[in-house]
Amino acid sequence: MNQYLISGGQPLQGRISVGGSKNASLPLLAACLLGEGEGECILHNIPQLSDVKNMVQILESLGAKTYSDGHTITIDAKSLTGISISEDSMRQMRASNLFLGPLLARLGEARIPLPGGCRIGSRPMDQHLKGLEALGVDIQESHGYIEAKAACMRGADIYFDVPSVGATENLMMAAVAAEGTTILRNAAREPEIVDLQNMLNTMGAQIVGAGTSTIRVMGGKRLGGTSYTVVSDRIEAGTHMLAAVMTQGDLEIDNVVPEHMSPVIAKTKQCGADVSVKGSSVRVRHTGQIKPLEVKTMSYPGFPTDMQPQFMALMTLAEGTSVMTETIFENRFQHVDELRRMGAKIVIEGRSAIISGVKKLEGAFVEASDLRAGAALFLAALAAEEASVLRNIEYIFRGYENLEEKYVAVGAKVQRMI
């Protein structure tokens, strides 16, 4: 397993640029399967991540032709040859389930493994399946696989019990091919869903309401190609903001969409940092103290669960006691034990973590258990004044392009060790 040797205590100073959003890129890549008409799908600002590579491999396994050039990927999905997603793909990446909707829309059939739970929770697909059945899809589960068939799908009025990001995305993509109008109620409102609506509409779809709880899809459409630029990654941007605070540094973060980051900007200010927004740049400066916080993760536009581990790392250094409550996933505190190894004082009570701030973190051997836990430990190691070794950094490559290069360029001492 790859690992980082991190010598902490260096204030990060300078400019960092944010890449395209992982959580927008993955559904947009799946949506390219819908491009059966004229032209190819050309996606720009796609981050070079292992999850993106996996999605492209799945597209190719289904018969699509792809061409990657830096941050631009061209996909020609006119002739598809398969309907199945492999067990390996699903085990490696839950977002493989985002091919369910597009395959049903294109071929009327899909076979995908039931997603195993993962480190941060059971993550069922009941909302995906309930919505697809409402469109007239026949869903059978056997031998750990979901077999979905639909001779023809008809629009429906669907209510999500949970504002699931993936279920909203899968149903948007399936509904494009359903006869009539589909209404998605209690839909997820993330900016990545707005990106998906915008791209599908450039391909010939007719969707309105993304970003609100009610999305309307006028179906029966045959989509063509597009040229589309992926939105900036709000979670990468938030991670860099905390890097500035935790290393007592001063970072100018470029290519940010501030309106996608209100809770993160508000909480970063609340902990005492100096945060100034100018256009698509956010400057974050440590001001000598870190105040304790009370944070509760919620669906967008609430505080994002994908920033929970990183803020917990920040709170380990606050002057006082903080509380972090995780309401989205039932098991997203895997990073707590590793932060404790660095001297953090954290007690878990149900879905809340009570964090008593310490003056400084100690260097230690720590292990990433998932993507955002890895990011949190990376930040903690940069803040500690001694050396740390962070293992299982493959998790970080899933969601952050060139994190070590970006941070070394602004003063961090990080070495990759095989």
Ligand code: EPZ
């Ligand atoms: C997306 O995952 C993101 N991934 C996650 O980011 C993010 O944490 C999550 O949304 C929540 O914001 C991508 O966009 C690729 P959900 P997704 O369906 O779609 C429950 C990262 O670090 N649920 O919104 O899988 C589920 O168990 C990753 O970048 C059901 O009960 O999340 C969870 O508790 C991690 N039934 C909650 O909803 C369902 O059918 C939110 O899940 C579906 C979900």
